[in-house]
Amino acid sequence: MAGCPAPRRGRPRSAAADRAILDATRTALVEVGWSKLTMGEVARRAGVAKTTLYRRWAAKSELVVDAVAVLFDELELPDGGSLRADIEGVVLSFAALLRRPEAKTALMAVLAESTTDEALRRRIRAAIVDRQKRLVLDGRARAQQRGELPPDSADPAETERVVDLIFDVIAGAVVHRSLVSDCPVDGAWAATFTTLLLEGLGSASAPR
Amino acid sequence: MAGCPAPRRGRPRSAAADRAILDATRTALVEVGWSKLTMGEVARRAGVAKTTLYRRWAAKSELVVDAVAVLFDELELPDGGSLRADIEGVVLSFAALLRRPEAKTALMAVLAESTTDEALRRRIRAAIVDRQKRLVLDGRARAQQRGELPPDSADPAETERVVDLIFDVIAGAVVHRSLVSDCPVDGAWAATFTTLLLEGLGSASAPR
């Protein structure tokens, strides 16, 4: 990807314009929503010409993916000292991210577009999804060091299946709770969810 | 709600037009996707005037909610004889629904719009989400009859929290796996997921 840091000849693209455009995209997204977000409006807010936008992004969806991708980089997983604490931590920090209007609106909108656009799906995975999955890998490695989880299976494919499964369960549950059921992901919910994830259905349905 | 089945005076609305419009919406959604779906195009395919559409639905998102709501009525939960079988069954049938292009495109698109539209959120919950949650209630009641799950807690609010949690975990995981990770939800995945849900993290990460 980054094979060309070599400065090509001619006038270079303005990095300031890039930042202004992405910032304007995020703020405009909060104020007007996805469907009323127009390229012209973004250009006006960013103080650049509309043509400059089209020279860099072919579609609104691609622009928005890049604009919100940085938000997902802010996700961190501080060591909570136990697997339970780490799971609750990642649940709460992901939920906090989804509480930001530009994050939830953008995420759902580009996912909707991606259902009929294979290239956009790849772009989303690279810019957003894979950056989240890294948190699962971190937490899992820590838990294995503590002895809370068994070490990796001999079969690396088996390991990847398990990691993917856990990722889909955690991220899926938080997204569904936040955006579909439209209920708050607070400490109490995170605790109950973590208990279910750690101990399974029988235990979670009986009050501790 | 249904306080007025009393036929008002004047010419009644055409039920045939309703069906034609909703059918046209679904087929058009598959062919052109959400962002290029226009009211005019739906009207043309349905063989009705564009004004007739606007007399019944104020926005594209509301039309699409109603158009796909019937798909979610098709979800059934045949008694599989065990809690495990019932969970795998609902996972697979929900995944099959999400494999239909009009279902996944419509679901994600209206959810995206709903992040900035409270009325639309309510409409989606009534038309789609609550109809899915009924499956969790059914499966849970069956498992309790079989003795696989403890009976309801004395506190009905506690019961509702548990049902909501299970619903968000199952539906969220299936949606995330299908539409975000973009991987197939097949029998093997359903089995692994069900094991995780029933027995918790420690058991699922170790091969059986």
Add this chain to the structure above:
DNA sequence: GAGTTACGCTACGGGGCGTAGCGGAATGGG
């Protein structure tokens, strides 16, 4: 300086949006 690339600006055809206004069709009430 010469060549190359990016920028801002303007202008344009195309198309969807949502509404208004019309004549006509289908219903129920006097």
Add this chain to the structure above:
DNA sequence: CCCATTCCGCTACGCCCCGTAGCGTAACTC
């Protein structure tokens, strides 16, 4: 039977956004 009421199809309209083309200018490399 006729009238009031409501819906329907059709046409037309102003508005806004799209995405591109063309121009002169600015920034950078060789």
